[in-house]
Amino acid sequence: MLLRRAQAAGSIRAGLRLDDIRLLIAGNAGVIATETDDPAAASRRYVTHMLRAFRARPRPAAAPHGAWRMAHGAWRMAHGA
Template sequence: MCAYQGARQGFHRGVRLGADHRPRTGSAAGRPGAGDRRATGARAQAAGTFRADIERADLIVLLTGNAGVVASAGPDAASASRRYVAHMLRSFVTDATR
């Protein structure tokens, strides 16, 4: 999702980050649905890679922050997005996987 934001500046406008927590499915090719993202996070937590206290709100912060990085980075948006996401994902991992 973040790579898509970085590659297509302006996509952040299309990401719905409202209070509606109902599962959604992808409506366009190449865009996973919310259920896919939840399953990926759950697998990472079950494997002991992501901390147990990571929740949906943390991923919303990641996506919202990435949208800001993409909007302000100009022509280097994809590279800036990758750096930001790498830093954020490092903050999600357990101490045992560092």
């Protein structure tokens, strides 16, 4: 339910599934088990990278109306219109 709410809010990628979260947890367990120097730091790094990968991509902002007019005017000049 939390995953669906985050997806509906646009915070998390729409295609993310509960299985992906399970893989994150399993992968993190592997990082902790194999890191000998600083397992906690390695775990934080791994989880940070995974959470970034799960984020929804921001939508590009619409160009301001003035920018569109400038681009359109430049196109018209270039094409002799």
